[in-house]
Amino acid sequence: xxxxxGWMFFRKLSRELKLFIFILGITFxxxxxxxxxxxHDIHNLVIYNLLYIFQFYFYSLLFRKLLPSNxxxxxxxxxxxxFTIYIGFRIKSVVFPNNxxxxxxxxxxxxxxxxxCILYFNHQLGNMQTTFIxxxxxxxxxxxxxxxxxxSFLILLVTNYFMFRANEYINDLWTLLFLFDIIKxxxxxxxxxxxxxxxxxxxx
Numbered sequence: 001x002x003x004x005x006g007w008m009f010f011r012k013l014s015r016e017l018k019l020f021i022f023i024l025g026i027t028f029x030x031x032x033x034x035x036x037x038x039x040h041d042i043h044n045l046v047i048y049n050l051l052y053i054f055q056f057y058f059y060s061l062l063f064r065k066l067l068p069s070n071x072x073x074x075x076x077x078x079x080x081x082x083f084t085i086y087i088g089f090r091i092k093s094v095v096f097p098n099n100x101x102x103x104x105x106x107x108x109x110x111x112x113x114x115x116x117c118i119l120y121f122n123h124q125l126g127n128m129q130t131t132f133i134x135x136x137x138x139x140x141x142x143x144x145x146x147x148x149x150x151x152s153f154l155i156l157l158v159t160n161y162f163m164f165r166a167n168e169y170i171n172d173l174w175t176l177l178f179l180f181d182i183i184k185x186x187x188x189x190x191x192x193x194x195x196x197x198x199x200x201x202x203x204x
Contacts, residue, residue: 016065017137023058024188027051049094049105056083056109063116066138072119079112103156110153117146140191148184152177 013021030051037044060080064073086108087094093102120142124133133139155173 016062019058019062019065020141023055023062026054026058030054045102046095049102052106052109053087053094056080056112059109059113059116063120067116067119067123069123072123075119076116079115083108083112103158107153107157110149110156113145113149114153117142117149121146137191140187144184144187144191147187148180151180 030047034044034047034051037047057080060076064076067073067076087105090102090105094105120138124139155177158173
């Protein structure tokens, strides 16, 4: 739904919104590849690792463009540096994973996005030019992103525990994560659909 809505208005979108559509597109491709390989019993942990790494760096780039303050930009750089160091130490398990799902990478991603969203909303609330924040596409997009990554944070963090000690709950956890994804897509779709054409040309 968000991809379809975004492509319908693609030419009218700001650069930041076009970048967001690109993130959604690559995410969809990697997730579909992950689902397909899983359905055919093909080892796919490396695909999800690549997905989380892609999301982290490109969401970090997106928020760097959206947040004008030097503090926010330096904060994002520090978070990105910490993530890069962690990936560097775990590069072998990322590229050649065994059968153990590394939930710390998506958990780090989720926590980072949560912090980025908090910075964004804090900036918007302090920006007197943004009188009706809910009329901007980014309000709906950020709300969807924040709800999804907040809901998925604890789920992803405890996935390894349940995988080895209570495997029967794994499907329930992933179903819950899927529901968060649906809510996210509905909110993002609302941001794209319920705005006038004039508003798409603005950079929020």
